[in-house]
Amino acid sequence: MGSVGAKEIPQLITPDGRRIDGRLPDELRQLRIVAGPLHRADGSAYVEWGLNKVMAAVYGPREVHPRHLQQNNKAIVQCKYNMAAFSVDERKRPGLDRRSQEISKVIAEAFESVIFVEEFPRTSIDVYIEVLQANAGTRCAGVVAASVALADAGIPMVDLLPSVAVGKVGGKICLDLKKEEDNFGEADLPMALVPQSGRLVLLQMEGHMTRDELSQSLDLGVKGCRSIYEVMRAALREKYSVEPSAATPAAAGVGQ
Numbered sequence: 254m255g256s257v258g259a260k261e262i263p264q265l266i267t268p269d270g271r272r273i274d275g276r277l278p279d280e281l282r283q284l285r286i287v288a289g290p291l292h293r294a295d296g297s298a299y300v301e302w303g304l305n306k307v308m309a310a311v312y313g314p315r316e317v318h319p320r321h322l323q324q325n326n327k328a329i330v331q332c333k334y335n336m337a338a339f340s341v342d343e344r345k346r347p348g349l350d351r352r353s354q355e356i357s358k359v360i361a362e363a364f365e366s367v368i369f370v371e372e373f374p375r376t377s378i379d380v381y382i383e384v385l386q387a388n389a390g391t392r393c394a395g396v397v398a399a400s401v402a403l404a405d406a407g408i409p410m411v412d413l414l415p416s417v418a419v420g421k422v423g424g425k426i427c428l429d430l431k432k433e434e435d436n437f438g439e440a441d442l443p444m445a446l447v448p449q450s451g452r453l454v455l456l457q458m459e460g461h462m463t464r465d466e467l468s469q470s471l472d473l474g475v476k477g478c479r480s481i482y483e484v485m486r487a488a489l490r491e492k493y494s495v496e497p498s499a500a501t502p503a504a505a506g507v508g509q
């Protein structure tokens with residue numbers, strides 16, 4: 254343990270190159286996705302990713318509320334990301350704060366760029382993301398859940414949107430940061446990828462890294478997204494294939 258002021262900083266990378274939970278730098282946490290668990294929503298998905306637990310529900314295309322947001326030539330995508338008061342160690346004050354407004358906005362913009370919005374003028378596609386338990390990477394878990402929920406709702410999209418955060422932890426570029434790595438690491442870079450085209454539709458960064466580290470992070474994030482994509486597709490197949498399929502695989506490491 255090191256310390257800065259009163260804060261104890263855990264050792265984030267062990268001498269043999271492992272992370273605080275034993276993962277290698279390019280390993281994902283366990284990911285499990287269930288498509289369509291909510292019967293009253295048009296589409297839904299539940300994601301358990303490490304210690305994150307996230308539910309997404311989708312409604313629409315439906316009438317726009319508030320009415321003045323209506324667009325004559327396309328659907329609008331509205332997103333509400335919410336972190337439950339009981340989802341974190343220190344109770345979070347319920348309701349909208351700047352962080353959830355920012356996350357809702359970037360997620361809505363990411364989906365607006367992959368949904369065929371021109372096909373549904375004067376409507377709204379509403380995405381609700383509820384974080385029930387949080388351990389870093391909840392916006393990415395939210396994008397993954399919402400993406401499967403949109404597909405479950407039958408909303409036409411260019412592709413599913415896998416998403417993951419890469420970061421710099423103890424000087425190493427690591428995939429899929431957990432809370433201690435997010436809190437005490439040097440940088441955090443959440444992203445969402447359109448797998449077919451390789452286009453990034455969400456990219457944020459907190460902290461500092463060099464140009465080389467950024468490029469290494471993007472490569473690792475893209476590989477991570479491609480693994481996550483397979484788990485998303487398997488969850489949809491599990492719900493929609495006529496033949497009973499094998500259990501949804503759990504992602505763990507991009508090399509597998």
Ligand code: UDP
Nearest residue numbers: 341342345387388389390391392393432435
């Ligand atoms: N967090 C918290 N309280 C808050 C906001 C965040 O405890 O009010 C924790 C939570 O575990 C979250 C992590 O800090 O997942 C990282 O938050 P960040 O803002 O980086 O977003 P995320 O990584 O969840 O997308």
